[in-house]
Amino acid sequence: MSGRQYPASADVVIVGSGPTGAAYARILSERAPAASIVMFEVGPTVSDPPGAHVKNIADRAERTRAQAASEGPGQRGEKVVSPGAANVGARGARPGTFLLEEGFAFDGEDGLPVVAMSSNVGGMAAHWTGACPRPNESERITFLPDLDELLDEGDRLLGVTTDAFDAAPFGEIVRERLSAAVDEGRTAETTVQRMPLAVHRRDDGRLVWSGSDVVLGEVTRQNPRFSLVDESLVTSVITRDGKAAGVVVKDLRSGEQHEVSARFVVVAADALRTPQLLWASGIRPAALGRYLNDQAQVVYASRLRDVAPLVPVESGAPVTGLAEYSGVSWVPFTDAVPFHGQIMQLDASPIALAEDDPVVPGSIVGLGLFCAKDLQADDRVEFDDEHVDGYGMPAPRIHYTLTAHDHEVIERARAEISRLAEAVGDPVGDRPFTLPLGSSLHYQGTTRMGTVDDGTSVCDIDSQVWGVPGLFVAGNGVIPTPTACNPTLTSVALAVRGARAIAASLA
Numbered sequence: 001m002s003g004r005q006y007p008a009s010a011d012v013v014i015v016g017s018g019p020t021g022a023a024y025a026r027i028l029s030e031r032a033p034a035a036s037i038v039m040f041e042v043g044p045t046v047s048d049p050p051g052a053h054v055k056n057i058a059d060r061a062e063r064t065r066a067q068a069a070s071e072g073p074g075q076r077g078e079k080v081v082s083p084g085a086a087n088v089g090a091r092g093a094r095p096g097t098f099l100l101e102e103g104f105a106f107d108g109e110d111g112l113p114v115v116a117m118s119s120n121v122g123g124m125a126a127h128w129t130g131a132c133p134r135p136n137e138s139e140r141i142t143f144l145p146d147l148d149e150l151l152d153e154g155d156r157l158l159g160v161t162t163d164a165f166d167a168a169p170f171g172e173i174v175r176e177r178l179s180a181a182v183d184e185g186r187t188a189e190t191t192v193q194r195m196p197l198a199v200h201r202r203d204d205g206r207l208v209w210s211g212s213d214v215v216l217g218e219v220t221r222q223n224p225r226f227s228l229v230d231e232s233l234v235t236s237v238i239t240r241d242g243k244a245a246g247v248v249v250k251d252l253r254s255g256e257q258h259e260v261s262a263r264f265v266v267v268a269a270d271a272l273r274t275p276q277l278l279w280a281s282g283i284r285p286a287a288l289g290r291y292l293n294d295q296a297q298v299v300y301a302s303r304l305r306d307v308a309p310l311v312p313v314e315s316g317a318p319v320t321g322l323a324e325y326s327g328v329s330w331v332p333f334t335d336a337v338p339f340h341g342q343i344m345q346l347d348a349s350p351i352a353l354a355e356d357d358p359v360v361p362g363s364i365v366g367l368g369l370f371c372a373k374d375l376q377a378d379d380r381v382e383f384d385d386e387h388v389d390g391y392g393m394p395a396p397r398i399h400y401t402l403t404a405h406d407h408e409v410i411e412r413a414r415a416e417i418s419r420l421a422e423a424v425g426d427p428v429g430d431r432p433f434t435l436p437l438g439s440s441l442h443y444q445g446t447t448r449m450g451t452v453d454d455g456t457s458v459c460d461i462d463s464q465v466w467g468v469p470g471l472f473v474a475g476n477g478v479i480p481t482p483t484a485c486n487p488t489l490t491s492v493a494l495a496v497r498g499a500r501a502i503a504a505s506l507a
């Protein structure tokens with residue numbers, strides 16, 4: 001069977017079409033328009049423009065198809081009891097994502113039972129919530145002097161706004177009540193505020209969620225020297241004389257293999273599959289896959305007290321989308337109160353807690369607190385050369401354990417979320433839930449950045465892999481600090497720095 005035409009060479013090959021790979025393509029299109037760029041994505045194109053958020057797809061059946069097409073090569077939502085983590089029980093993946101089928105936990109360790117990925121043009125950002133908070137205090141990468149300017153660029157690329165839900169009638173009420181409980185002693189950066197979100201409202205009132213399409217922007221789509229090839233699995237990075245020299249890529253439609261030479265290779269294949277590709281290519285720095293960290297997550301629901309119904313409950317008036325009533329509010333992380341809080345409407349439809357107790361639509365809010373991990377080099381993803389994953393790549397094996405400090409922080413988070421739930425209304429249920437590890441979808445550290453090649457980092461501050469000139473890594477795996485806040489804005493900011501370095505070398 002004859003496959004598609006693949007280019008023999010490019011100046012820059014980008015592996016992965018999520019927002020961090022897209023950030024490289026965008027900055028290179030802006031700063032080095034003469035450079036040829038090829039982006040390979042293992043998953044299919046599921047939205048239009050390519051990389052667009054599936055929530056923007058109006059037709060429900062079409063949206064469901066797009067989510068299912070993103071869920072990778074294996075089964076999903078299966079009941080698997082994790083070895084060594086007896087309380088894991090049934091595992092479920094969020095729409096648009098898929099779980100590791102095995103190797104997610106080992107005896108005597110906690111593992112990451114619901115660690116998840118997405119395989120589609122746009123990556124996880126075709127399915128994400130779009131929360132783009134900035135890191136605070138110990139979440140910040142102190143050795144990057146230009147961090148704030150890079151975060152500003154990240155906002156620009158992701159189309160971050162703070163006013164899309166200003167008309168939400170309960171938003172201010174939620175924030176006022178949270179502020180009263182939280183703000184004392186905090187700085188302007190860390191008081192309760194609107195969550196910065198990668199979303200904008202069209203003139204006709206419809207919300208448009210940003211995906212990689214927004215990051216790529218017209219400048220990349222119009223760039224005649226940029227191409228995006230979907231359903232293409234990069235199986236190894238080629239090195240010559242110790243430098244990045246190209247990739248081997250398999251056309252999943254035909255099964256044909258191609259070699260594409262390149263001056264620069266950027267691997268932006270998520271926090272599990274970026275180290276996987278380096279491993280498969282024989283590039284194995286000591287820190288590869290290590291310092292893996294996920295944000296343990298505690299959730300609770302609360303019913304807003306004393307809010308008047310905006311529409312009669314019995315009218316069944318259609319509610320048009322998530323968070324339309326209460327927006328998304330942010331309780332920033334601080335070192336003293338080490339949780340990142342995201343508070344948003346839980347259920348848009350009128351529900352009844354009891355038959356004679358109809359709930360004001362939009363008055364149930366969900367509270368989530370994310371915890372920063374106590375970093376350990378031993379928390380890691382390893383790769384098994386004897387076994388393969390659904391794509392035929394070395395199978396990931398997760399070794400992950402919460403420390404005593406992590407357990408303490410989670411207990412504090414449970415107490416804090418109960419306090420916040422009571423501050424905004426009446427808690428629903430008698431206690432908060434601690435979600436299974438991996439639920440955050442924010443995995444970091446596996447290709448972390450550092451200032452010196454001392455075995456505790458994989459790349460330098462431009463995201464170039466130590467000892468392999470021309471090879472760059474991108475994604476949440478590059479973040480060296482244990483953040484509690486949603487990491488995508490930060491990893492897009494780090495990608496901007498790396499892309500500028502490549503653009504400068506190409507000039």
Ligand SMILES: Cc1cc2nc3c(=O)[nH]c(=O)nc-3n(C[C@H](O)[C@H](O)[C@H](O)COP(=O)(O)OP(=O)(O)OC[C@H]3O[C@@H](n4cnc5c(N)ncnc54)[C@H](O)[C@@H]3O)c2cc1C
Nearest residue numbers: 016018019020042119123124128129130131234475486488
């Ligand atoms: C439901 C949900 C809600 C979320 N909410 C938020 C939020 O509010 N805020 C936030 O900051 N983050 C959120 N996230 C996480 C966010 O989506 C990710 O942080 C972000 O997408 C990471 O970007 P990335 O480019 O590094 O990787 P990804 O978006 O994961 O993209 C990596 C891409 O690489 C491809 N790939 C992998 N291996 C190969 C290979 N060998 N060859 C070719 N292609 C390959 C994958 O198929 C994938 O498409 C959420 C995620 C989900 C699923």
